[in-house]
Amino acid sequence: MLLCVFIAEALTPQPFIIVEDLEATSRSVFIGENITIVANAKNIGRAIGESQLHCYLDGISIFSKNLTLKPGESRELIFCVRVSSEGNHALMVGDKTITVEAHPLYFEGAYLIYNVYGTHQDRSFQGTIQMDFSNVTDHDYDVLTTTSGVPGQSQYLTTMNYSIPATSNILRNNMIVGKEYIITPFGWKMAEHAYISNLTTRIDAFYVEDTDIMYKMMLDQPSIFIVMELKETNMSWMKS
Numbered sequence: 001m002l003l004c005v006f007i008a009e010a011l012t013p014q015p016f017i018i019v020e021d022l023e024a025t026s027r028s029v030f031i032g033e034n035i036t037i038v039a040n041a042k043n044i045g046r047a048i049g050e051s052q053l054h055c056y057l058d059g060i061s062i063f064s065k066n067l068t069l070k071p072g073e074s075r076e077l078i079f080c081v082r083v084s085s086e087g088n089h090a091l092m093v094g095d096k097t098i099t100v101e102a103h104p105l106y107f108e109g110a111y112l113i114y115n116v117y118g119t120h121q122d123r124s125f126q127g128t129i130q131m132d133f134s135n136v137t138d139h140d141y142d143v144l145t146t147t148s149g150v151p152g153q154s155q156y157l158t159t160m161n162y163s164i165p166a167t168s169n170i171l172r173n174n175m176i177v178g179k180e181y182i183i184t185p186f187g188w189k190m191a192e193h194a195y196i197s198n199l200t201t202r203i204d205a206f207y208v209e210d211t212d213i214m215y216k217m218m219l220d221q222p223s224i225f226i227v228m229e230l231k232e233t234n235m236s237w238m239k240s
Contacts (some may be wrong), residue, residue, distance in 0.1 A: 015049020017041055017069055019094025028101050031086060033237035035100060037079040039093040043069035055079040056092040105211065105237060106133050106141050112213065112233045118226040120151040129228065151224075182206050184215050184230060186239045191215050208238060 018041070025036040043049055048070050055063040063079050083089050083102045091098050110133040117126040127149025135142040177193045191206040206216045219226040233239075 013046035013071075015043055015047045015051075015069070015071070016045030017043045017049055017051040017067075019053065019096045020074070022091075022093050022096035022098055024091065024098055024100055027099070028103065029083070030107075030235065030237035031084060031102050031105055032082060033102075034240040035081045035083070035091075037081055037091055037093065037098075039077045039079070039096070040074060041067060041069065041077060041094070042074040043071055046071050053077060053093055055081065056090075057081060057083070058089055059092075104136070105235065106136050107235075108134065108136050110136075110233070110235050112235075113231045114214075114228045115231045116147075116150050116226060116228045118219075118224065120224045120226075123151075125149060125151055128231070179209070180206075182215060185232065189215065213238070 020040045020042050022040075023038045029035055037055060039053065039055075041051070041053060048068065050066065050068045052064050052066050054061040055065075062081065065077050065079075067075055067077070069075060077093070079093070081091065083100070086102055086104055088099050088101050091100060112131040114129045114131075115126075116129050117124075119125070127147060129148075129150065130146045132144045132146070133141050134144055177195055179190055179192055181188050182191045190209060192209055194205050194207065196203045200222060202218075202220045204216075204218045205214050207214055214228070215230050217226070217228040219228075
């Protein structure tokens, strides 16, 4: 009788859910950039079954999803992951693992292009500023700035025509007033708002969080008013 029970249990249809394949939107990303992980799960058993699949980052479970699959049924699971440190990182769902490489936010050849407009000595102007990153190290970089259509008499913008280390950013080193959402070329983004104000000058700057990169800057003085707004960049992590 006991043998019959064992045989009956062995013949009872069982579910068997596996991860057939695992892919990422990119295997090379920048620190802080969103990575979309796509896992294809399938029930190769002979009965309906439930499973909880975890997404692991460097061996630590960061997300999990429950699913129920009929025999032969497949389902696509999507996880959104960010890595916060440089180097290779292992992403695993089920028994499938892929490796992604994370690079520093700033890199040789990165650029920022801004639209600039306003008034200078009662005359309107409109132009562009392009900032090219060079001499990039782990914690610093230089910014080589090229202006077009911007009054050269502007003391603030003239000083920007030199190579400046990121750590010398005057505005970013002053008090952060707060955080707020602003519209950017990449949609609504949370920005850090810093300002300098005295009897004759007001400067407002809106930064990408935890960086020295400005989304927008406004300068208001008796003889000059400038608005500088980000137009384009090749740093894809800013767009995600």
